[in-house]
Amino acid sequence: MACKKDEVDLESLVADIAQSKKYRHLGICEDTIRDLLAAELARHSKKSNAVKAARKKLHEVVAPYLGDLDYAKASGDLAAVFQTARSDTIKQTCAQTMQAHTTTRERLPVLAEFYHRIFQITGQPAAVLDIACGLNPLALPWMELPAASRYYAYDIHRQRVDFLNYFFSLQGRPPLAKLQDVLVDHPTEKADVALILKEAHRFERRQPGCTLPLLDALRVRYLVISFPTQSLSGRRSLAQQYRQLFLGLIKDRLWPVTEIEFENELVFCVDKLNT
Numbered sequence: 001m002a003c004k005k006d007e008v009d010l011e012s013l014v015a016d017i018a019q020s021k022k023y024r025h026l027g028i029c030e031d032t033i034r035d036l037l038a039a040e041l042a043r044h045s046k047k048s049n050a051v052k053a054a055r056k057k058l059h060e061v062v063a064p065y066l067g068d069l070d071y072a073k074a075s076g077d078l079a080a081v082f083q084t085a086r087s088d089t090i091k092q093t094c095a096q097t098m099q100a101h102t103t104t105r106e107r108l109p110v111l112a113e114f115y116h117r118i119f120q121i122t123g124q125p126a127a128v129l130d131i132a133c134g135l136n137p138l139a140l141p142w143m144e145l146p147a148a149s150r151y152y153a154y155d156i157h158r159q160r161v162d163f164l165n166y167f168f169s170l171q172g173r174p175p176l177a178k179l180q181d182v183l184v185d186h187p188t189e190k191a192d193v194a195l196i197l198k199e200a201h202r203f204e205r206r207q208p209g210c211t212l213p214l215l216d217a218l219r220v221r222y223l224v225i226s227f228p229t230q231s232l233s234g235r236r237s238l239a240q241q242y243r244q245l246f247l248g249l250i251k252d253r254l255w256p257v258t259e260i261e262f263e264n265e266l267v268f269c270v271d272k273l274n275t
């Protein structure tokens, strides 16, 4: 049975969590907190149990265990290296910065071929949506996109989004990183390619069945969706489990899929229009 709506002040519960010691410095998107609380309040009859469950889910979504940056230091390092205008040292500093977050760190050994192989399938995009981007926009120097291309990036950490917009400004790009929960508010920008890297399985854990409506809504020709192939401890292979999960999610769509397997990441390039 759900908590009674008139006994719950949802906005004050949202503010309590947003301003808590754990989350205040990160600036977590309030839509995310509201959405998780609303789902748990509908599931529990006791408010305290609902709040506890929402906090647990938020911990999974925000994933502090994946690591984070010292943003002030990283901004300073990047500003200094962009002044040199040397592409090798810029790449070195971007790679160092990407070390801070598990998902981008794991991709570093294959970064040189990662986007090359993906864009061989999708063609070089003039516009990209980086969905639940984390620090992945720092891989832009490896993507070799034209300066005029548009790179939209979405994340639920205010600090991360501000940092990415600063990074874009160093490159002379427009500040197209947005604080947006892509499950609550599907992106509406048009692009050639949407990158949904290493997050779809976590979307499904947050709210089973939420990924397909997002994939349907994205206004792009190609969806590039990836999954980790090793557990965080490195002990378990996850490739077959996530292949089944993904192919199951899109089983009712007639989308042609090309699979690429990298050392520790399984990538599906989906052609949404060619059906």
Ligand SMILES: C[S@@+](CC[C@H](N)C(=O)[O-])C[C@H]1O[C@@H](n2cnc3c(N)ncnc32)[C@H](O)[C@@H]1O
Pocket: 061, 062, 063, 066, 103, 104, 131, 132, 133, 134, 135, 136, 154, 155, 156, 157, 180, 181, 182, 183, 184, 196, 197, 198, 199
């Ligand atoms: C596991 S990391 C993946 C980062 C990146 N896609 C990559 O593969 O390098 C997940 C990132 O997605 C963000 N995120 C999680 N749920 C989100 C949502 N519903 N909307 C937007 N961003 C989200 C998190 O804040 C985090 O930065």
